Amino acid sequence: MRKSREETARTRARIVxxxxxxxxxxxxxxxxxxxxxxxxGLTHGGFYKHFASKDQLVAEACASIMIDVTDTLAERALREPPDQRLAWFVHAYLSPRHRDDPAHGCGLAALGTELARSSAETRDVVTDGLSHLVEAIARLFDPPGGAHGRARAQTLAAGLVGAITLARAVNDPALSDELLANTASTLLASIR
Structure with missing residues (x-):
């Protein structure tokens, strides 16, 4: 019995x-x-019914993780008063919870060095994902954006991704916590 298009689409989404x-x-x-x-929850044999290659799956998976985490954090931050939105976002991103759960966190922080060596298609997705993160951060400024909003948002994004990456890489829990706290304080102080 052949699968319906809807069932095939659900299976593909489950794989992604x-x-x-x-x-x-x-x-x-x-x-x-x-x-x-x-x-x-599937067998290896079914993979090529849905994807031409692992690279194709990597690009599709990265497309979802580059957008989903940013949107979840940004949407939650928008519930805060305007002058507290950016601080909420920074503290949530640089939290021990985010650090300790890379499987559900930012794809840029979890996969950054691998993404730099990925296919052109995946790097296109990463470029779009970074742009999305920068735009989301810029919308959280109070007042929004401003003349240097994009540059400030890019700097914040780089600091956030770098700090969480380093906090995950070190094997000293106190140093990891210190990296998160100090980066959050310094980044927020730098944009006031």
Whole structure:
């Protein structure tokens, strides 16, 4: 019996969601198709019914994770008073919770160095994802944007991604916490 188009689309979405989580958890190169399909509750043999290559899946998975985490944080930050939105966003991004859960966090921080060596299609997605992050941050300024809003938002994005990446990389919990707290304070002080 053939699958309906809707069922095929749901299966593909399930594979993309599992890939997004598995790539962030273990890295792109370290995540094999068999384990990825298993995480999606499927067999390895079905992969090529949905994707031409792992690179195609990487690009699709990255497209979702580059947008979803940013939108979730930015939408939540907009519930704060205008003068507290950016601080809320920075503290949420640089939180121990985000640091300790890379599988559900920012794809730029979890996969940055691997993404730099990815296919052109994936790097296009990363470029769009970074632009989306920068635009989301710029909308949180009080007052919004301003003449130097884009440059300030780019600097904040770079500081956020770099700090969470380093906080995950070190094996000293106190140093990791210190990196998060100090970066948050310094970034917020720099944009006032």
């Amino acid at each position: 969601a599992a890939a997004a989580e598995e790539f962030r958890r273990g890295g792109i190169a370290a995540t094999g198709l068999a384990s990825l399909m298993s995480a999606a």
